Each structure stands twice: as structure tokens, then as C-alpha cells.
Amino acid sequence: MSEVVRKAQAAQSAAAVLGQLSTETKNDALRKMAKALLAHTGSILAANEEDLERGRAQGTSSSLLDRLKLTEERIAAIAEGVTQIVDLTDPVGDVLERIDRPNGLRIEKLRVPLGVIGIIYEARPNVTVDAAALCLKTGNAVVLRGGSSALSSNRRIVEVLREALAGSEIPADALQLIEDPGRGSVDEMLKLNGLLDVIIPRGGASLIQNVVQNATVPVIETGAGICHTYLDESADPDMAQAIALNAKVQRPSVCNAMETLLVHEAFALRHLRSLTGVFQSAGVELRGDERTRELAEGVMPAAEQDFATEYNDYILNVKVVKDLDEALAHIRRFGTKHSECIVTESQTHADRFLREVDAAAVYHNASTRFTDGFEFGFGAEIGISTQKLHARGPMGLPALTSTKYRIFGTGQIRT
């Protein structure tokens, strides 16, 4: 039996026990996990150093090494994250609907754990802890498959966490790490219907597309974001500049950052030159359509393909549009249904934009950077769903649950 099947089976057995535990029992285990991370900081850092050394030897980029790197402070922050999950409301057991039928049947729709969740992710070892804590809090077993570059760190972290679970009521087998670094172990997880109830990919576009294209297990697609900000004719110029700049440069590497700025022609005639200057001063490379390049300086020509690219970098497409309709059409064509924003003083235009744009989050006069579980007040986030089934947008704890119907009868039969 392969490592993947063996560990998924162990996780499934553990899930049957874990799914029945009370919130307090699960919280107790989470507290033990947080403590154990702090107590074993030294050995986790030593394991992390192995990953970093291997990375440096392989010529890994410094930005990737930085994502991989743990420090005492980072481990403390990760442990603090687990403690915060303790404080969140447990959705499991909530009764979402009660139905009383004329024949006397009483029906309750109840929140239950999903079962076993597979998480496939890249270098960051903090995801290991974070995903584990969120899944266990909601009564789910979890099978983690992190990137091979973080294998030593992940292995040590999971050892520490499983030791902590061994002293709690949650079976240690509810937390599994796939250690096989080959592509084959991912491929195997993707086809594990009957053992995995869902797979959540977290990482770059190619990782996510591999999962979406090859999984037969249900998937929650996350991440890809080609987000637009549209500055309407009546936009307040200061607000427009603040929102657009924030959407691009506050953290360009994330999915809710803006990739394309759409500007109404009348607004562009008045403000585009100063606006592009502000972006350029902030170190943003601009690529524009013809009209943008007529109105502003230092803008490279944007190719068709640029509008379909998620840069996650200090690069921005700019396009002048003649009206709201053209902005909507552009978003329909190039948007990835993640986060879209209109800046306008026109209530009519705002209403129309919020109604017609098909995306997980649509904004009037606020930065797309707010599409985030913490910013929405969920207290946690397992990812941002860009699909329409099950969960859409930032996913808090309820996204990690399913439902079941309990039916109370007194001998009813169907006629």
C-alpha cells in the first residue's frame, strides 16, 4: 500500500472519532499544539535550516528562501495564529434549518465536518500549521502535501503537532503529512475518491491548474486573481488615486491585488497624467493601450496577453474606456471572477457595477485588497474560492463544513 493510501485511510478512521468531539475538546488539542510549537522552536528552526541550506545549494531565489525561512518570531506568530483559532466559533453542530412536515416528520439540517480534507500547497511552512488547525477545529482530518523545498520543516512541524495531539482527545492520525516529494504522490491524492472528501490547492496558478485539471476528488479552486479597478467619470480624484494605488502596491504579490486599471476617458483627460506619475514614483511599470500612451508618459504598449496576465508584481496595465459598458465588457472578458472595484460618485453606476459584475467580491469605493477572511471579520481564512460551488470568496470555518439531514419519525412510511 502506498504512503498516500495508508495515510488517507488512517486519516479517515481518525475523522470518524474527531467528528464527534466537542468544541472544548478540540480547543484543548489546539492549545496543546500551540504550546508544543513554542516548546520545540529550536528543533523546528534546525529542520528549517536544512531546507534553507538545500535551497541555497540549489540556487533558490532569495524571495522564495524568504517565504521558506522560519525565525523564532515567525514561529511565535504561527503559534499565536493557532490560539486565535481556538477563540473562533465552531460551526459544527449548528442547526441551519428546521422543517416540520404535515405527516409529522421533523427534519433538521445540521452542520457537520466535511470528513478528510487534502491540502496541496507550496513552500510556506506556516500553511502546514494554519491548515492543520483550521481543519481540526472544524472536526476534519487533514492530509497535507506541502512543497518538497519545505519538507524538513514540515516533517518536524507535523511531528511536533502529532505529539501534541497524542496528549489530547484528537487522534494523532487526524493529521497526516505526505512525505514523498515526487509528483506521483500529488497525482495519487487527486484521484483518491472515497478517502478524501475535498482537495483545496493553495499556491500559484500552475499548481492550482494541475489540481483542477486532474482531480476526480471534488476541488475548491482558489487563488487566481486578475482584479480590475474602474475609475468612473464622476470618481473623486483623491479617493480614486488612493484606492487604485492601494490595490496595486500595498502588496502586489497576492491574488486580490489589482492587475489592470480601467479609466473613463473623461476622468483620464483630467487625471491620468498625474495618476500614472504617482504609480511610476511608487516603482510600478505601466503598460497601456494607445489612448493611455497618448495621455501619459513613460507607458509601454500593452499587448492583448498582458490584460490576461496575473503579474503579482509591480506591473500594471492601464486602459482608457469610453464608458461603464466598455469597462464591464473588459472585465467580463479578462476578469477571473475574484475581486472587482468601481470608484464612482454615481449611485446608478455603482449599483449597476455591483449587480452586473460576476465575481466573488465586487466593491464600490474601496480597495480590492480587502478580499480576505480576516478583513471580512471571519477571524481566519483557508483560502479564497474563485469557483461558484460550495464557497465563493474568502473562506472561513463554515467553508470547511458540510451538512446532513436528521429526520425524526414516529413510524412514517411513504404512500
Added chain:
Amino acid sequence: MSEVVRKAQAAQSAAAVLGQLSTETKNDALRKMAKALLAHTGSILAANEEDLERGRAQGTSSSLLDRLKLTEERIAAIAEGVTQIVDLTDPVGDVLERIDRPNGLRIEKLRVPLGVIGIIYEARPNVTVDAAALCLKTGNAVVLRGGSSALSSNRRIVEVLREALAGSEIPADALQLIEDPGRGSVDEMLKLNGLLDVIIPRGGASLIQNVVQNATVPVIETGAGICHTYLDESADPDMAQAIALNAKVQRPSVCNAMETLLVHEAFALRHLRSLTGVFQSAGVELRGDERTRELAEGVMPAAEQDFATEYNDYILNVKVVKDLDEALAHIRRFGTKHSECIVTESQTHADRFLREVDAAAVYHNASTRFTDGFEFGFGAEIGISTQKLHARGPMGLPALTSTKYRIFGTGQIRT
């Protein structure tokens, strides 16, 4: 461009219009659809006769021909079904959550249509109308791919419905029928990410498994049901017999019918002989474990594989178990997480069964045959989900919707 891509693109364009329509506008179109079906009964029956003739020439079984066959009465009932959908509450536009953030952002979580729904199904032409009406009511465009044996009927029905839509505000392109009878058109639909938002398969196990195994578009798995009824030691004998018999014979061909009866040994000692006699009188072939065959007569031996088989027929497995634990273990092993029932007078045992059994619907003292959108009071049903993502159990109109977040700002940026 292939038929599938062309029609899916047309559906997607139509969905953008349809998704914005008011409930009254959609209901008006549904009423026109119902009227048109009645007005064109003659030509629909003529087309249906073509399918029946082709079927008879190909030696199709009489039960399949019966499922394919339309009559004036059946068409009237199908049209009446559309009228009933008019009366259902439209979930689109419902605000499910409102969040006020400390920074002044107002967030609303709103129900929206899924977009374009693909339905892949078998012979019954009533599904064509039913699925079309449910999808359109919830603001979704729909791409139908019915079985080739019903192609003439489906083609005429969709023609009639699209003519009706042409006289309404719903674009006729919101309703598409794939006419290519080859497997290739199904395969193409399964990979149509970006054009189809979800695929719902309706039909037998092999159709559903083909969709689950090959789709890259998100799927809502429906249907397969190996359902159990467990008669506990303290079960009321009359109630136990009534529920078990109903679960098996009221309609054996459907997914919520019972396939295996589990009987506590103490109950079996007192009642198994008379109980098996009742099933046999009802024409049910019994297959039992060793203990069952010791206690009752005329029971064939059940092979391991029998317990893993969805008969959908007048065949029943019977197994004597020594306690609730053994019943739970059997269900864990062979159940398909559809519908499971315990008959008991013990509240403790009932509570445990309802808590521990992992299935879409768990019953205490009522027949599993109630797992059905109409019986749950939803007024309609697009299918019964046996997966845990998005929707589980009978799916009413809300299962055909997604959500979107609308965020109202006053210039907020993230710091």
C-alpha cells in the same frame, strides 16, 4: 467551432442577461413554457413516437420504452410541474449575511445564479423540461445533453420551449440542447471550464461515474444509494415491518430505496421469520448471511459483493448483527452516504445512530424513501447530492445558486 462550444458560448452570453431578470419576468417565461408544451402536445407526441419506433427496432427493453414514452397525460403533468415551479420562492437576490466592519465597510453576501449549468442525463424526456424550468427559474442558463434514445422528443421539446422563450424576456439561448448523440459531445462538456460553471449528472451509476471520473468542470454528484435500515433490539415490531417493507417495495428502482436490512440478533430471534415471510410474499428475493439463513427460510446466501450492490430491484440483503456497533460498522463499510435508518425505541441508540452515521439523510423511525425534495417540502428537486461539497441530500432551488459579496465603501484602503 463544435456544437458544444458554440451552444455553451451562446448560453453564457444569455446567462448574463437572464441573471439580472426579476422573479416576475422569469415566472412569466415559465408560464409561457408550460402553455407552449400543452399547445404543442401533438407534435411532441409525434416526435416521441419516432424515438419509440427506433427503440423498438433496436430491441429496447419494455421498461426503458416506458420511461421514454410520453402521453397526453404525461405532457400535461410535465407542464403542471413547470407551473408549480412558478409558485416557488426565487432564492436569487436573497441577502444571506450582512457584516459591518470597524473601518466602515459594509459587506453583503448575496445569492446569485451559478451561471451556466450542464445537465447530462438519460432517457426520460421529462427531465428535459424539469431541469430547464428549475435552472431558468434560478437565473441560470442550461446546456442539456440527454440520452440519444430520446433525441427526437428532446429536440422537439426544446424547440417548443425556445419558441416560448422568444416571446419572453429570457433569451432563447439560455436553453440549449446538445444534439450530437456521440460520446464525444459528453466528453467535451466535461472539460468545458470557463463556459460551464457546474455539471449535474442524472442517471445510472455508470453515467455518474463517467462524469465524476472525467470532468474538470465542478460536478455535483447525485444518485447512488446503497441504503440500510437497521432494526434495533427494542424496535416496535409492527413499525419495524412497516418501515422496512416501505423502504424496499414502495418503489425499488430509486436511489433512496433500501438495499440491505440489518437486524439486531435479539429482534431477529423473535421476528425474523415472520418478517422475511412478509418480504417474500411481496415478491422480494432475499439474500442473507449465515445467521439469517439459520433463522429464516428460503433465503439465498449473500456474497460479499451483494452488500456492495445497488439492486434497484426486488432483491434485498439481510444481515443479523449482534449490536448497534456492528450495524454502524457495516454501514460505514458499505453505505454510499445517501440515506440510512434506525428503527428503535431507545433514545440513546437513536441519538448515537443519527450522530455517528455519515450520510446525507439519517432517519429515526421513518422510511428512507422520504429523501426527496418534494417530501422535504422544497417543492422541487434537481437531484439528490451524495457528495459533501455545495449541497448534500435533496437539492431544491437554493442548490442552483452561488453567492457573491457586495462591498460598500467610502474610500477605504488597506494599511
